[in-house]
Amino acid sequence: MAPVIQSSQQWVEKYRPKQVKDVAHQDEVVRVLTNTLETANCPHMLFYGPPGTGKTTTALAIAHQLFGPELYKSRVLELNASDDRGINVVRTKIKNFAAVAVGSGRQGGYPCPPFKIIILDEADSMTEDAQNALRRTMETYSKVTRFFFICNYISRIIEHLASRCAKFRFKPLSEEIMTGRILHICQEEGLDLDSEALSSLSSISQGDLRRAITYLQGAARLFGSSISSKDLISVSGVIPQEVVQSLFAACKGGDFDLANKEVNNVIQEGYPVSQMLSQLFEVIVGADDISDEQKAKICKKLAETDKCLVDGADEYLQLLDVASITMRVLCNMPLELSYEN
Structure with missing residues (x-):
């Protein structure tokens, strides 16, 4: 495999189509x-x-x-x-x-x-x-x-x-179109991506070809010509799926102390809470063992928390609040605490 030639030029510009007919999809x-x-x-x-x-x-x-x-x-x-x-x-x-x-x-x-x-x-x-x-x-x-x-x-x-x-x-690019364009760039730059890495790159870029090319160039500069799925996730800022699943599992288990521990882990690792909310949303929507009503209640809380974060709220408290509400919904606990004797 030919070595990656370091260049100051951004690949986004280097491989930008010069004619209308070359625009993909x-x-x-x-x-x-x-x-x-x-x-x-x-x-x-x-x-x-x-x-x-x-x-x-x-x-x-x-x-x-x-x-x-x-x-x-x-x-x-x-x-x-x-x-x-x-x-x-x-x-x-x-x-x-x-x-x-x-x-x-x-x-x-x-x-x-x-x-x-x-x-x-x-x-x-x-x-x-x-x-x-x-x-x-x-x-x-x-x-x-x-x-x-x-x-x-x-x-x-x-x-x-x-x-x-x-x-x-302009429509979001399909995985097939993105994969074809990324493979072309890999061939030109002497990069080696396996099928798992290609799939991960398409997933984390969400139809944004510019973002995909930027991640690819960042990974090439850090890790050389052979790039794995893990390398791409590390340069993209996407939270590893196992971290998201651990928080979700703690909420399903109904153990607040464990959920608090997972929330602390997310904050200490420096993961952006807004990104965690986005990935948690995908997990919840795709879960087959949660009712539509439960999904609706959790997603409503995710939306409210996202707005709070935009307004400058504390990330730890907001994520803990999301974990608490998610736990209550999944364990069929009342959302509002009663203080009556």
């Missing part, structure tokens, strides 16, 4: 956008879906295929969540860029249509005022500027913007 989107490239005429676009499914890659690929490397910088404006995108930026930077007219005609074999493109990545983090300010800009300069909105949650885009765009939904 988004067949309907690719088919429509390929026609767009052939006619060199595209509407405003809204790409939405889970992280790591190819939204930004597709937007960048369209822009590069329309304008080529020479005109790309002058014709395309990229803004993401790290930029200030309040109403003032919309009124100045975006409006000024959108207002400038451009010429047409093919250059260097690229279509180079007579419009510019503004890519707004993570558009769902824009304020409502900023989104409202964009409405007029989109209408006024629609002949010379196209907007590409990219977001995870389409519900956070105001209806006035969404209705002006052609919408494209």
Whole structure:
């Protein structure tokens, strides 16, 4: 097996598709956008879906295929969540860029249509005022500027913007598609992954190819060319399944002291409690020996605890509370203590 060559370049960028047709698994989107490239005429676009499914890659690929490397910088404006995108930026930077007219005609074999493109990545983090300010800009300069909105949650885009765009939904990647892409990268980088490691990588990345590639590169740097399932779990931050099962078993057994011991173990090992809640949720939902009513009660508590953690609550106390409620539900104890004599 060839040694892993250390490189400063991120594999996410190294293996990012350069053309729309190479984007994995988004067949309907690719088919429509390929026609767009052939006619060199595209509407405003809204790409939405889970992280790591190819939204930004597709937007960048369209822009590069329309304008080529020479005109790309002058014709395309990229803004993401790290930029200030309040109403003032919309009124100045975006409006000024959108207002400038451009010429047409093919250059260097690229279509180079007579419009510019503004890519707004993570558009769902824009304020409502900023989104409202964009409405007029989109209408006024629609002949010379196209907007590409990219977001995870389409519900956070105001209806006035969404209705002006052609919408494209990006689906989570299937295990088969992810495995094929990961195997290609392993072959290129000289890595050895067995079937268990591939399955684990697909499971912990949850359809997010970018996350899977990042985990793979992290494991390669730490453990070399031969990577096991355990190696991938250790770099991903996912809690080992045996730890989750131990806490769940303690709750089923009805032993509070044992459950408290398992909670302490989770905290002392430095595992994030939010991650524990996520994995505990999967265990509970998938359990066959728990009634739907019991599952509903436990999941309600998991949701409340997750909100408490977001608000800054103590992790130990919150996880202990979850363990206590889970134990009461599974052992058919009353959820509320009675203090009456």
